[in-house]
Amino acid sequence: MYATSPSISHAESAQAEVEVIKDQFKLHISSHQSPDFAPATTTQCPPSAPATTTQCPPPAPATTTQCPPPAPATTTQCPPPAPATTKQCPASADASVVPPPPPLICKNRESVVCPHCAQILNRRNLRVHLQRRHTPIKPDITAQHHLNCQCIDFDNGVFAVVKSFATPSTPVHVIKRTWGQNQKTQCEMDICKINMDCAERSNLRTFECPHIQSLSYCPPAAQIHSALSEEVLQQMVEEKWFGQDKKDRCLAQQRAAVEAGTPLSCVVSVSGPPSKKYLSVFEPTVAYYSRLGRVMVSFDTKKITWHCPCAKPRQSCIHKYVAKWHLFQTDQGLFRKTRCLEADKGTMLFSENIEGAAEEEEEGVHYPPTGKILVNMVKDIYHNKKLPAVLPHDAVHTSSFPSALIPPETFCRACPDYTMLSEPALITSKAKIVSMTDVIEGISVYSKWCSRCGLVYRYQEWSDGIHNFDDLTLLSLHLCLFLRNTLQTHQAVGSVIEALEKTSGKLYPSAQRILQAYLTFEALCDHSYTFACVSCGYHPVTVVMDLHKKGVFSMPVSSIEEPPADFDGKVDAEEFWEKVAMEVISRGLVPRLPSQQFGIDCGIFILMVGPTL
Known part of the structure; x- marks a missing residue:
């Protein structure tokens, strides 16, 4: 029993008893929630609770536990419960316990x-x-926002609609025939066909793709298309655009189109860039490339390439033949003969690439030219394509180079009456531009020639930052100046090229080839020589060469030819070095040209460092 103070009232004792019961209930709840409850937990009894009895856990025979005398602060400390005893809680508290x-x-x-x-x-x-x-x-899809479309076959309801709003976009075929017996509405696009099938399964039979919806704003078309003439086809055979067997196939395709009641071909002008021509060609067989009985053929006037979905890019087909037949009749100016030059053991010849006809070597113009035409071509390059002594900064540090190198000349410089040059002829499409950081491949190089004097013009424009060596290897002006500085600091070209390859990770041409290209660059440069002897000036009477192992060689005296009888010992230094420079430039056209072509006399050599001396 707890000791009570006589000064505490009965109400206060009852309140203290309630507080003790609450503390025991809280202790019971915490012991269930925490499995690691310490058994030696002490219980703080309320201060001086009078006449209050509690069931304590120790296994004492008595049911009451005598607490120590109350502290001055009216707080009573109960003894700690034994670990093995079970706490006796009031019945009212057990009934109100809620599981966690x-x-x-x-x-x-x-x-x-x-x-x-x-x-x-x-x-x-x-x-x-x-x-x-x-x-x-x-x-x-509205009148202001719809896909461009064009009618191809008025009777059968065939239209050509651009594929998407993004430009440039290729046209596709669409059928919308709402009259007659065979009524049909279909788009040849796969995604449109899938959407229409899904809409039909969902009972949305009025669904239309954007291509079909745009046909509501299609302008009226002519009901009559011009038929292709057999005489034009015969002219193409005579000019060897294709053979007789291709002509027979085209005529058979035309007869099949007439029986089907549809035009054989039709030009589509609603999409694509101006440089591309699209033609819708009839195809009687339904396949993956002709779901609606027609094929879209395209012709690129810039690249001179044909494309048909039924064949590979460089493979011929009947649709390409019909498209050529149509364009030859309507726009014959597109069919000028394009000559292509291919390298073959140092000599490149013009040849005509005509489908179905035997390749015949054309007489007249050859590239590179030979004889007098070659000498005139080298002289024209030397006198008209000189590089200045100080190159412009924009030309040296440019990083964008053109992919097609075409001579800019339009008229012949050698003819007095301004004779117009020929159309550009492709020399090669596998040229390389070698720069400090990259090797750009796939460069196309073209040439022109004069039909009157035969002079050939090739690309040699330094303003684009390019130096043309042999139409296959082209150096950037930045690389040429870098090689000049490395040679002036006594570094070998081979070591420099090897360092550039390791730095850029690109495979450069051989060091000997780049050296020859660099020599032609120096031959075309307009150098300003400033060397002069302090005593004799620019024209010394005697020049003494010091002993140097690289400049002295063994040569029998009998092999030295004597000068001609009329030789007075005077030689034009400027003319001599000019001939030497032209001989170096000619190495980019032919592997090796005798020096007699430019009048170089090897028996008389000018021991000078430049033409100024």
Whole structure:
């Protein structure tokens, strides 16, 4: 029994008893929630609770526990409960015990970041977020916003519609025939066909793709198409654009188109850049490339290439033959003969590449030229394509080079009456531009020639930052100046090229080839010589060469030819070095040219460092 103070009232004693019961109940609840409850926990009794009895855990025979005398602060300390005893709680407290709730399991939510707005989302919500926030809304097809279209076959309801609003876009075939017995509405695009099948299964039979919807704004078309003439086809055979067997196939295709009641070919002018020609060609067989009985053939006037979905890029087919037949009749100016030059053991000849006809070597113009035409070509390059002593900064440090190198000349410089030059002829399409950091491949080089004097012009424009060596290897002016500085600092060209290869990771041409290209660059440079003897000036009477192992060689005296009888010992130094420079330039056209072609007399050599001396 707890000791009571006589000064405490009965109400206060009852209140203290209630507080003790609450403390025991809290202790009981905490022991159930914490399995590691320490058995030696002490219980703070309320201050000076009078006449209050509690069931203590120790296994004492008495049911009451005498607490020590109350402290001055009216607080009583109860003895600690034994570990093996069971606490006796009031019945009213046991009835109100609520079992603890189960622990909450927190699942890890996989968060992702939207690639468009950088918003953090749940992985499951990303797809819906992209559809709602970042999917472009396609505008409706209206009179102001629709795909360009053109009528191809008025009787059968065949139209050509551009594939998409993005330009340039190729045209596709669409059928919309709402009259007669065989009514049909179909688009040849795979995605449109899938959408229409899905709409039909969903009972949305009025669904139309954007291509079909745009036909409501198609302008009226002519009902009559011009038929292709057999005389034009015969002219193409005579000019060897293709053979007789191709002519027979084209005529058979025309008869099949007439029986089907559809035009054989039709020019489509609603899409594509101006340099491309599109033609819709009839195809009687339904295949993956002709779902609606027609094929779209394209012709690139810049690259001179044909494309048909039924054949490979460089493979011929009946649709390409019909398209050529149509364009030859309507726009014959597109069919000028393009001559192509291919390297073959140092000599490149013009040849005509005609499908179905035997290749015949054309007489007249050869590249590179020979004889007098070659000498005149080298002289023209030397006198008209000189590089200045100080090159412009923009030409040296340029990093963008043209992919097609065409001579800019339009008229012949040698003819007095301004004779017009020929069309550009392809020399090669496998040239390389070698720069400090890269080797650019796939460069096309062209040439022109004069039909009157036969002078040949090749690309030799230093203003583009390029030096043309042999039409296959071209050096950037930056690399040429770098090689000049390395040679002036006594570094070998081979070591320099090896260092550039390791730095850029590119495979450069051989060091000997680059050295020869650099020599032609120096031969075309307009050098300003400033060397002069302090005593004799620019014209010394005697020049003494010091002993040097690289400049002295063994040579029998009998092999030295005597000068001619009329030789007075005077030689034009400027003329001599000019002939030497032209001989170096000619190495880019032919492997080796005798020096007699330019009048160089090896028996008389000028021991000078330049033409100024």
